[in-house]
Amino acid sequence: ALATPAVAAETTVDVIAHRGSSGAAPENTLTAVRLAIAHRTDVVENDIQRTRDGELVIVHDTTLTRTTDVEQVFPERAPWNVRDFTLAEIKQLDAGSWFAPEFAGERVPTLAEWVNAVGRRAGMLLEPKSPELYPGIETDLDKELRSLPAFNRALMAGRVVVQSFDHVWLRAYKDLAPDVPVGLLYSNKPTEAAIAAAATWAQQVNPSLGAIDQATVEQVHAHDMEIHVWTVNTGTAMYRAIDWQVDGIITDYPQVLRDILRRG
Numbered sequence: 001a002l003a004t005p006a007v008a009a010e011t012t013v014d015v016i017a018h019r020g021s022s023g024a025a026p027e028n029t030l031t032a033v034r035l036a037i038a039h040r041t042d043v044v045e046n047d048i049q050r051t052r053d054g055e056l057v058i059v060h061d062t063t064l065t066r067t068t069d070v071e072q073v074f075p076e077r078a079p080w081n082v083r084d085f086t087l088a089e090i091k092q093l094d095a096g097s098w099f100a101p102e103f104a105g106e107r108v109p110t111l112a113e114w115v116n117a118v119g120r121r122a123g124m125l126l127e128p129k130s131p132e133l134y135p136g137i138e139t140d141l142d143k144e145l146r147s148l149p150a151f152n153r154a155l156m157a158g159r160v161v162v163q164s165f166d167h168v169w170l171r172a173y174k175d176l177a178p179d180v181p182v183g184l185l186y187s188n189k190p191t192e193a194a195i196a197a198a199a200t201w202a203q204q205v206n207p208s209l210g211a212i213d214q215a216t217v218e219q220v221h222a223h224d225m226e227i228h229v230w231t232v233n234t235g236t237a238m239y240r241a242i243d244w245q246v247d248g249i250i251t252d253y254p255q256v257l258r259d260i261l262r263r264g
């Protein structure tokens, strides 16, 4: 039989629940958040967009079709973009049945509901999606977050990061909120020059695990930043990321990663 790879006793890697415990519950719902906390995740990740009436909500795709019953409830409203619906309309949607029948009635959370559900129980990794579709969302995000005591507590405790694939947008947000740590998302392997440039203003470089090698991890650490990799769903890939000494692993299965880390 194959031996289980050993995990060094001194390993400190954050378990980060991708869209909540999205392997076991519908992504980006409060049930997925609560389950992630029950699975002893260190940090919960989410995706943020803005409704027609300016409210911030937790949903990954720019349309509502994959993760809600919007096509049944509002058949005339193709292409069902998040930005074309009010919060009251979005709150009518079932965000759970698509995943499994027992989650029927699950709702799309607001950012405030999501922050309050995480509270002191875990850190917060916040990802505004496609900010180019939402002019001024950096201002809305900053205003909303700072109105929430649970966010301010998490910020003081060093348990908040805002990340984005849109590095120009992220820089604008960082200029507005210099005290909030930020992370640059990469689908491809970041070059050494990109990592060096990021180090002048960002705190994390967060690439796809499949795009990088151990040298990338070393380069990010050489620039005193953290590296959090996504989306790591197999035991083999988890062991690889742990072996490379990444700082955090973003996974749909935080319970699997927690078990690996505990077993050693």
Ligand code: G3P
Pocket (backbone or CB within 6 Å): 018, 045, 047, 060, 127, 185, 230, 231, 250
């Ligand atoms: O946290 C990283 C990961 O969430 C980025 O990809 O598409 O799942 O938001 P995506």
Ligand code: CA
Pocket (backbone or CB within 6 Å): 045, 046, 047, 127
């Ligand atoms: Ca995300």
